[in-house]
Structure formats: C-alpha cells, structure tokens
Amino acid sequence: MKSTLRVEGMTCVNCARTIELTLRKMGGVKDVNVSFELGRVYVEYDENLIDLDSIRQVIEGLGYKVVEYEVKNKDKEILVLCSILSFAIMGLMFYHSPWSHLLQMVFAGIVQVVGGYKFYRSAWGSLKAGVGNMDLLVSLGSTSAYLYSVLATFGLLSGSPFFETSAFLITFVRLGKFIEDKVKERAVKDLKLLFGLQTSKVRVLEKGQEVFVDLWSVFKGDLVVVKSGEMVPVDLVVKEGSAEVDESLITGESVPVIKREGQTVLSGSLVVTGRIVGEVQKPANQSYVFMLIRLVEETLKKKPRVHLLADRVSHYFVQFVVSLALVVFVLWLWKTGNLQKAVEFSLAVLVVSCPCAFGIAVPLATTVGLLRCYKRGLLVKNPEVFERIPKVDMVLFDKTGTLTQQTPRVVSLQTFSEDALELAYSIANNSNHPYSKAIAEYCESLGLKPKSFEGCKEMAGVGVLCGEYFLGRSEDGRVVLKEGDRVLAVFDFETSIDPKAKEAVDFLKAKGLRVLMLTGDSCDRAQKIAQEVGIEEYHCRLLPEEKLSLLEGYQKQGFRCAYVGDGINDAPVMSRADVAIAVGSAADFTKRVCDVVLLGGVGSLSYLFELSQATYRRIKQNLFWAFVYNTLAIPIGAGLLSSYGLYLKPEFAGLLMAVSSLSVVLNSVRSL
Incomplete structure (x- = not known):
C-alpha cells in the first residue's frame, strides 16, 4: 500500500531525514521518501503488518503534525509577537530598576514558549531519532542564553543577563524561515496548482440533464459537460460543441487552441470560451493529469547523487557543531575565567552554523528546475538530467517522429x-x-x-x-x-520536417556539441532530412541493435551521449544513453523509456539544455556558498578574531544563519 501524507513543522532537510530514518525502522514499512520542499511524506507499507494511523502517530511523536487539509498558518502572527517582545526587551535594557530584569525575563520567556515551541518540538523529535537538525542548534542556543540570564538575574551566576539574545535569536531565525517559506511557496505554486487540478465533483449528462457526481464515479463512455472557465476533469473526446482550450499546463504553449467534435481534450486543460460535451476515454485514476501528478511525485522522491552527498554532510555537521561549541566554551572559560564570555562564544558557534544551507542547496534548486520544466511541457522522469546534461558532448537523433513530424x-x-x-x-x-x-x-x-x-x-x-x-x-x-x-x-x-528541428540542431552545434542522426530509413531519405536540418553526420538503414552498438562505441571513445527519439521504438538504445530524451504526445508519456519527454516537440530541446545548465550551475553555487559561509562564520563565532574586534553576538549569529539559508533559496528561485 502506498500513501502520501502532508506534514507540517519540517524546518530543514534534517527534519525530513529524521522522519525518514524513524519510519524505515518500523516493521511493515517497505519504503519511505520525504520531500522537505513540499512538506510531504511518501510511504509504502504492508497493510497486514501496520496501518496508516500508526505511521501518523510516529510522525507526530517526532514533533511534526500530519494534516488532512490546508490549515491557516499562524507563523506571521507569532513572528509579529516575538518581534514586539524582543524590541521591548531591548528598550527595557536602558532602565536600571529592580523590575527591569524581571520584566525582560517574562517577555523573553513568552518568546521562548510561543516562538520557540516549534523548534523545541522538532529538536526533541530529532533527538529521539538520533539525528540532529538545525532546530536542535537553535533550541540549545536560545535555551542556554535564557537560563544563563535567569540565573544571573537572581545573582546565582556572575555577569549580566542578556535576555535580548535568547529573544532575538528566536525572532531572527523565525524571520528568516518566514521569508524563506514565502519564496519557496512562490517557487512551487505551479505544483500546488497541479495538485489542485482534480476537482472532486464532475458535471455529467444523464438522460439529457446535467448533474454533479463524484469524480471517482465517472467511467469510460460517460458524457461530461465542461463550460467556460472550468478545468477538464478527465480525458475526453468531444462529442458536441466546441471550445477554445488553454493547454499550457500540458504542452507549455500559452496560446489557446480550438477543440471540435472528434478531437481529444486532456484533463488539466482549461476551457477559456465555449462549452463541450465529451465522452470519457479513461477513468480518473488513468487520466493525463492524474498520471502527471504521479510522475511529479515519483520524480521528486528521487535524489540525485549530489543530493545524497549533501544529505550526508548536513547529517554529520550538527554533531560536529555541538562538539565544537563545547570545546569553545571550555577553552574560553579556561583562558579568561569569564563565564559570560565563554557562554556567548559557544552560543554563537551553535547558532551561526547552518546545516540547513547544505541541506536545501540541492533539493530546492532541483525542485525549481523540475517545476519550470513542467510549465514548458518538459516531463522530467529522472532529476539527474540536471547533472548529466551539462556534461553531454554528443547528441544522437532518431529521424522519424523526432526530426520529422510525429506521424508520416x-x-x-x-x-x-x-x-x-x-x-x-x-x-x-x-x-x-x-x-x-x-x-x-x-x-x-x-x-x-x-x-x-x-x-x-x-x-x-x-x-x-x-x-x-x-x-x-x-x-x-x-x-x-x-x-x-x-x-x-x-x-x-x-514526412515533413519538424519546423523547429533545424533551430534545435543549430543550437546544439553552437554549444560545441557533436550532432548525429541514426535512422532505419533508406540512405536517400536520411541524406535529404540530414541536409535540411543541418546534420553532417548520419547513419542509415540501421536496426535497433545497430543503433545500440553505435552508441556504445561512441561511449567507449569517451563521449557522453544524449539520445533523442520517440522512447517506444528506440527503447534499447535509449536505456543505454547517458541522457534519454523522448519526443512524444501527452497521451502516452508514461509508456516512454526515457529521462525526459518533450511534449512540445524537439524545439524545446534548447530550453531543456539551458535550464539544466543553469540548474546545475546553481546547485554548485549553493554548495560553494554553504561551504564558504560555514568556513568563515564558525571561526568568527568562536571568537578567533575577537582580539581584532571582530566577533558575533549570539542573536546576530542567528540572523546571519537565517541570511545564509535565505541566500541559497533566492539563488535557487531566481530566473534564468
């Protein structure tokens, strides 16, 4: 049994790792994948050994919330409250009266409880799972600052209280996460729209009357009515009427097309003007938009190799930071005998470190790349294409249905x-x-x-x-x-040439790639097509096994090959290509053996290459920034440069950590 759960409260990639590792230990759970970007848990389990309620309880026991529907997010209200109280604490610092510190303690306590609750809950869950996360560092830092200040207020420790540190630390981190979530929300809004395409009710024609029925009770042969402004709920063949239909979520083309009697209209299309009565071709769970949603979910579950490496780094990074903070505390206390200074430097180390930047560097850039592909009619089945395409130096084209129109x-x-x-x-x-x-x-x-x-x-x-x-x-x-x-x-x-085929070939050649054509057609026809599209090298009258042999020969010479074909008849050679790209229709994309399907034809190949190169470049930029930031910030936080007047207060370390994470997000979502 496979299920998808929407989970709230994940603040970094290590939260997702906590859930994943915990569920994998449960008896009866076969497979688990967690998407931090989308807030979803995909789980496959044996119904005879475990039920979904047990899985929900385990997730909630880790400090996260499983929700059945979208709930109002109160992060903004909590952020406003924390900000008001934090600035109030700062103002009270200038009043030297007996009640000033007590009032600061109360205000900071409210921030700790209300603003820090989600950090504590997540940190506790990560500890139970044996996996540290960013929330653990924030919780340790803010709690240590608050407890030190309470003890100092009552004279149990030397030094002055610094309640503003614990309060501003939580406030700044929440501010960074709030901005980060808003940016990510904008980046994935198209995917949320996709998930919302399938309405629960459908208007069908029964005995001449229009009635609404449940989507899942509609079967092949039923007549469905779709009017202006409505989404097409299932795949239809028009039996009556005509309409102007926007297929931008299917093909990436923004110009509406006219659909008349006898023509197919796929689910996910929007009727701009007109009214159609269509005969259902497939039940809802086999419709185009349903299959597309499944494809998106399956693709997002896959992790490129560079993603797995980043996950391992962020996992061990938290353990390293906690250990380093203890060392910094001991060394400063031994060197200066100043407990307050030792606490401040160790807290700065805890808070300034940012495993989150490592954690989101790859998945967010990949997710944004995937969503931009889907918007342009490029169905990515394997997210590793963003890593592989920039390394391609040879592109081999099939002829029929690829460089030429789909059907002769x-x-x-x-x-x-x-x-x-x-x-x-x-x-x-x-x-x-x-x-x-x-x-x-x-x-x-x-x-x-x-x-x-x-x-x-x-x-x-x-x-x-x-x-x-x-x-x-x-x-x-x-x-x-x-x-x-x-x-x-x-x-x-x-067979007419695809009008954008020459443009695609010219683009690839301008990039310095070697372009060839492999076809089973006659040599005369192959020569004619090759000349028209600008390909100098071609091989004709090839059987599928001969195409495969040629591909493997080029790979042995050191070439990294992308093969562009139809994904059905070229399955053997495409399965061995470094990148397999299929040109096909939306109706049968699930049949194609490939990494990517170009629904808009070979003309969208240039966008795929440009987007892949940009995405891979941003992944490397994100990882480089995360590495450089932590390399510079941790020594400063530890006070190594304090003799030169360069050091970080813990609350500003929290702000810097939030800025680091936000910079990775902004770099990932910016336009090409």
Missing part, C-alpha cells in the same frame, strides 16, 4: 490483392511505429474495418509479423505488405 502521411500506394488494405490495416493496429500509425489512419479514412489478428510479433526496426503476413520495410527501404514472398501492397510516405 501515406501519399501513394500500390495494391496487388483485393483485401490488401484491410489486411494492412489489421496488421498496422498491432504496431506503435509511426508508419504503422499512418497506414491505420489512411485506412480508417477510407471507412475500412480492421480484422482481429492474434499472435502478431513486432520486430523493432523491421516490421510486424502476423502468421504468414508481414508488414514492414523491404530491401529497398519501402514499406510493403507481403504474404510469404508475394507482395500484396507497397506504401510510400511523406
């Missing part, structure tokens, strides 16, 4: 048998090849009916064999229908 057109044919076309139609229905689809469409336009064939075998790159009948390429490259050695029909096709 039958322009002439010769038949040598009365039932040749009917036979060809019947056999073509057993193949996914573009030429087979073209034959099927041509025969359907003539009003022919296909027969049922059993035991048909599609031979990749060759044709379809149904008993004694064969539909496929002849030795001269033409498509023929044969019965044994007897030719029953010969088909000629016209």
Whole structure:
C-alpha cells in the first residue's frame, strides 16, 4: 500500500531525514521518501503488518503534525509577537530598576514558549531519532542564553543577563524561515496548482440533464459537460460543441487552441470560451493529469547523487557543531575565567552554523528546475538530467517522429490483392511505429474495418509479423505488405520536417556539441532530412541493435551521449544513453523509456539544455556558498578574531544563519 501524507513543522532537510530514518525502522514499512520542499511524506507499507494511523502517530511523536487539509498558518502572527517582545526587551535594557530584569525575563520567556515551541518540538523529535537538525542548534542556543540570564538575574551566576539574545535569536531565525517559506511557496505554486487540478465533483449528462457526481464515479463512455472557465476533469473526446482550450499546463504553449467534435481534450486543460460535451476515454485514476501528478511525485522522491552527498554532510555537521561549541566554551572559560564570555562564544558557534544551507542547496534548486520544466511541457522522469546534461558532448537523433513530424502521411500506394488494405490495416493496429500509425489512419479514412489478428510479433526496426503476413520495410527501404514472398501492397510516405528541428540542431552545434542522426530509413531519405536540418553526420538503414552498438562505441571513445527519439521504438538504445530524451504526445508519456519527454516537440530541446545548465550551475553555487559561509562564520563565532574586534553576538549569529539559508533559496528561485 502506498500513501502520501502532508506534514507540517519540517524546518530543514534534517527534519525530513529524521522522519525518514524513524519510519524505515518500523516493521511493515517497505519504503519511505520525504520531500522537505513540499512538506510531504511518501510511504509504502504492508497493510497486514501496520496501518496508516500508526505511521501518523510516529510522525507526530517526532514533533511534526500530519494534516488532512490546508490549515491557516499562524507563523506571521507569532513572528509579529516575538518581534514586539524582543524590541521591548531591548528598550527595557536602558532602565536600571529592580523590575527591569524581571520584566525582560517574562517577555523573553513568552518568546521562548510561543516562538520557540516549534523548534523545541522538532529538536526533541530529532533527538529521539538520533539525528540532529538545525532546530536542535537553535533550541540549545536560545535555551542556554535564557537560563544563563535567569540565573544571573537572581545573582546565582556572575555577569549580566542578556535576555535580548535568547529573544532575538528566536525572532531572527523565525524571520528568516518566514521569508524563506514565502519564496519557496512562490517557487512551487505551479505544483500546488497541479495538485489542485482534480476537482472532486464532475458535471455529467444523464438522460439529457446535467448533474454533479463524484469524480471517482465517472467511467469510460460517460458524457461530461465542461463550460467556460472550468478545468477538464478527465480525458475526453468531444462529442458536441466546441471550445477554445488553454493547454499550457500540458504542452507549455500559452496560446489557446480550438477543440471540435472528434478531437481529444486532456484533463488539466482549461476551457477559456465555449462549452463541450465529451465522452470519457479513461477513468480518473488513468487520466493525463492524474498520471502527471504521479510522475511529479515519483520524480521528486528521487535524489540525485549530489543530493545524497549533501544529505550526508548536513547529517554529520550538527554533531560536529555541538562538539565544537563545547570545546569553545571550555577553552574560553579556561583562558579568561569569564563565564559570560565563554557562554556567548559557544552560543554563537551553535547558532551561526547552518546545516540547513547544505541541506536545501540541492533539493530546492532541483525542485525549481523540475517545476519550470513542467510549465514548458518538459516531463522530467529522472532529476539527474540536471547533472548529466551539462556534461553531454554528443547528441544522437532518431529521424522519424523526432526530426520529422510525429506521424508520416501515406501519399501513394500500390495494391496487388483485393483485401490488401484491410489486411494492412489489421496488421498496422498491432504496431506503435509511426508508419504503422499512418497506414491505420489512411485506412480508417477510407471507412475500412480492421480484422482481429492474434499472435502478431513486432520486430523493432523491421516490421510486424502476423502468421504468414508481414508488414514492414523491404530491401529497398519501402514499406510493403507481403504474404510469404508475394507482395500484396507497397506504401510510400511523406514526412515533413519538424519546423523547429533545424533551430534545435543549430543550437546544439553552437554549444560545441557533436550532432548525429541514426535512422532505419533508406540512405536517400536520411541524406535529404540530414541536409535540411543541418546534420553532417548520419547513419542509415540501421536496426535497433545497430543503433545500440553505435552508441556504445561512441561511449567507449569517451563521449557522453544524449539520445533523442520517440522512447517506444528506440527503447534499447535509449536505456543505454547517458541522457534519454523522448519526443512524444501527452497521451502516452508514461509508456516512454526515457529521462525526459518533450511534449512540445524537439524545439524545446534548447530550453531543456539551458535550464539544466543553469540548474546545475546553481546547485554548485549553493554548495560553494554553504561551504564558504560555514568556513568563515564558525571561526568568527568562536571568537578567533575577537582580539581584532571582530566577533558575533549570539542573536546576530542567528540572523546571519537565517541570511545564509535565505541566500541559497533566492539563488535557487531566481530566473534564468
């Protein structure tokens, strides 16, 4: 059983790690993935051994909250309260009266309880799981400052109280997290829109009347009514009316298209103007938008190798910082005998360190990259493409359906048998090849009916064999229908070049990449297409295994190869490519063996390469900043430069830590 839970209270990637490691230890839990960016826990478990309520209880026992719906976030109100009280404490510092310190203690105590509650709750959960997180550092720092100040107020410790440190520490960290969450919320708003596309109610036509029914009670063959301003809830074929439809969430194209009777409208499309009555093609759980949501969730669960490395660094970083803070405390106390100074420097070390910057450096940049791809009609199945594409130095194209339009057109044919076309139609229905689809469409336009064939075998790159009948390429490259050695029909096709193919090839060549074309078509046709799109190197009349052999040969020479094909007929070679890119329609993207599907055609290849390079560059920038920040900030916080007048008060260390995390967020979400 697989379930998705929405979880509140995760403040850094180590919170996600705490939940993940704890759930993995539970009997009956098969797999767990936690998305800190989206606040979701994806869990697969055995219903016979454990139930979902038990999993919820464990998560909440760690200090997080499992919610069934969006709840009003009170972070803003709490931040305002903490800010008012913190500045009030600062003002009271100038009043030298007996009650001033007591009032500061009360105000700081309120900040500790109200503002620090979520940090304490998360820190306690991380301790129970044996995984330290950022909240543990904040909790240790603010609590130590508050307790020291309380003891100093009552004369139990030497030195002056500094309640403003504990209060401003929590306030500044909450301020940084508030801004960070707002920026991330803007970055993932398109994904939240995607998750909200599936309405719970659908308007269907029953006995001529429009009635609302539950989405999950709609089945294939039902008639659904969609009006202006409404989202299409399930995949439909228009049976009545016409409408102007915005498919930007599907193809990335912002210009609306007209949908008329007989045309397919995919779920997730928005009816801008008009009204359509459509016949349901698939139930809701098989519709395009449902499958897209599943794809997005599955993709976000995957962690690139660089992400796993960052996770390991942030995990051990907290342990290192706590140990270092203890060492700093002991050394300063031994060197100066000043307890207050030793406490302040050790607190600064605790707070200024930022494991969160390491933790979000990779996942946030990757998530933003994924969402920008989805907006442009690029369905990323493997997030490692952002790491692999910048390293690609060779791109190999398939011809048919990639550099040319998806479906060729039958322009002439010769038949040598009365039932040749009917036979060809019947056999073509057993193949996914573009030429087979073209034959099927041509025969359907003539009003022919296909027969049922059993035991048909599609031979990749060759044709379809149904008993004694064969539909496929002849030795001269033409498509023929044969019965044994007897030719029953010969088909000629016209394939038009994708209007953006040359632009894509020119872009890749301008980037210094080596571009080739591999095709099973005749050499004459291959040469013609290659010349039109500007490809100098091409290989023709290739079987799928020969394409694979060529690819592996280039890889042995040291090339990192991206292969661009249709993802169905090129499955063997695409499965071995360093990056596999499929050009296909939204209707069948789940069938394609690839890392990315280009719904908008090969023209969007340039955007994919540019976005991948920008995303990978930002991942490296984020990790570099996190490393440099901690390398410089920790020594300053420890007081190594205090003799030169350079040191950090704990509250400003908290502000600097928040700024560090925020800088990673802003770098990740900025435009290309």
